[in-house]
Amino acid sequence: MVSSKAMVMAFVVVLAIPTLLFSSHTFAELPRLEHSLKSDGSLSLLVIGDWGRKGEFNQSQVANQMGRIGEELDINFVISTGDNFYDNGLTGVDDKAFEESFTNIYAAKSLQKQWYSVLGNHDYRGDVLAQLSPVLRELDRKWLCMRSFILDAEIVQFFFVDTTPFVKSYWNDTQIHNDWREVAPRQNYITNLLKDLDMALKESTATWKFVIGHHTIRSVSVHGDTIELVEELLPVLKANNVDLYMNGHDHCLQHISSKDSPIQFMTSGGGSKSWGGVYRPNSDELQFFYDGQGFMSLELTKRDLKMVFYDVFGQNLYEWSTTKDAYPSM
Numbered sequence: 120m121v122s123s124k125a126m127v128m129a130f131v132v133v134l135a136i137p138t139l140l141f142s143s144h145t146f147a148e149l150p151r152l153e154h155s156l157k158s159d160g161s162l163s164l165l166v167i168g169d170w171g172r173k174g175e176f177n178q179s180q181v182a183n184q185m186g187r188i189g190e191e192l193d194i195n196f197v198i199s200t201g202d203n204f205y206d207n208g209l210t211g212v213d214d215k216a217f218e219e220s221f222t223n224i225y226a227a228k229s230l231q232k233q234w235y236s237v238l239g240n241h242d243y244r245g246d247v248l249a250q251l252s253p254v255l256r257e258l259d260r261k262w263l264c265m266r267s268f269i270l271d272a273e274i275v276q277f278f279f280v281d282t283t284p285f286v287k288s289y290w291n292d293t294q295i296h297n298d299w300r301e302v303a304p305r306q307n308y309i310t311n312l313l314k315d316l317d318m319a320l321k322e323s324t325a326t327w328k329f330v331i332g333h334h335t336i337r338s339v340s341v342h343g344d345t346i347e348l349v350e351e352l353l354p355v356l357k358a359n360n361v362d363l364y365m366n367g368h369d370h371c372l373q374h375i376s377s378k379d380s381p382i383q384f385m386t387s388g389g390g391s392k393s394w395g396g397v398y399r400p401n402s403d404e405l406q407f408f409y410d411g412q413g414f415m416s417l418e419l420t421k422r423d424l425k426m427v428f429y430d431v432f433g434q435n436l437y438e439w440s441t442t443k444d445a446y447p448s449m
């Protein structure tokens with residue numbers, strides 16, 4: 120049997136746009152993609168999560184504003200933090216939800232860039248292999264969803280992590296069926312993934328290291344912290360000087376700073392249904408919390424990072440920036 124990883128690699132090579140090259144360095148097992156910077160050496164992108172509801176719950180409004188801001192920032196690509204199709208993922212590659220919740224909604228010209236997506240827990244309730252299938256990429260070339268992978272853009276490396284299998288309660292859920300094909304058993308999958316991620320982070324020479332997963336690590340909203348990620352994933356991020364962890368799962372916008380590491384936790388999960396009405400502080404430092412719809416932008420150079428959260432009207436709700444010393448003292 121051909122492994123799914125080999126199949127994913129094969130389709131990336133065959134169907135990829137020219138800037139999406141498969142790297143020849145394989146330090147670790149995770150598939151690697153590349154995306155080039157703008158001619159001035161900068162990069163800009165949007166981050167959206169928890170969206171696919173056929174335009175409802177303000178999904179279309181958020182999409183329209185993404186189109187406008189995407190144009191303004193001349194974005195290079197879009198990141199989806201998962202829960203791509205509600206309520207139960209896709210039924211197969213012929214599920215009309217793909218068109219109704221993705222192609223028809225994110226139709227603005229500026230959004231016809233590569234999307235890099237991870238899977239959320241709702242995606243695991245459907246046919247996961249359909250979301251990962253190259254058939255969807257034939258229907259809409261901007262679509263790309265993989266389980267865990269690395270995106271290399273010279274000054275920054277994005278490490279996409281499949282977080283749903285970490286959450287133990289999903290494995291023994293008697294109400295909800297999850298598609299664990301090519302994942303089970305849990306412990307092997309998690310152990311290999313963390314080993315590959317740790318190795319890839321250690322080998323990385325990029326100025327910025329960003330990790331993306333669907334689930335929260337730290338959150339003050341409905342789902343709160345994800346204990347399995349706090350215990351198993353966070354130590355790997357802390358040990359490897361990760362700058363940002365970006366996620367969805369909680370349907371809000373929030374920024375939390377780690378108290379004992381440089382990590383910033385950014386939730387962009389406001390792609391559609393929102394207003395959970397829960398606020399529960401945790402022991403890390405809350406910088407910003409908006410319990411409604413919206414999305415996030417990132418602008419990056421080798422030296423500077425700027426992020427902005429926008430609401431459903433495209434209004435700038437919050438921004439945060441940081442700078443990397445070109446010659447760190449350590």
Ligand SMILES: *[C@@H]1O[C@H](CO)[C@@H](O)[C@H](O)[C@H]1NC(C)=O
Nearest residue numbers: 176177392393394411412431
């Ligand atoms: C859509 O957004 C507006 C403005 O934030 C909000 O008042 C309204 O409740 C939202 N609708 C839904 C269904 O969330």
Ligand SMILES: *[C@@H]1O[C@H](CO)[C@@H](O)[C@H](O)[C@H]1NC(C)=O
Nearest residue numbers: 286287288289290291305306
């Ligand atoms: C699921 O339940 C079984 C039986 O109680 C237990 O042995 C197993 O560890 C559970 N799996 C997870 C991932 O929690």
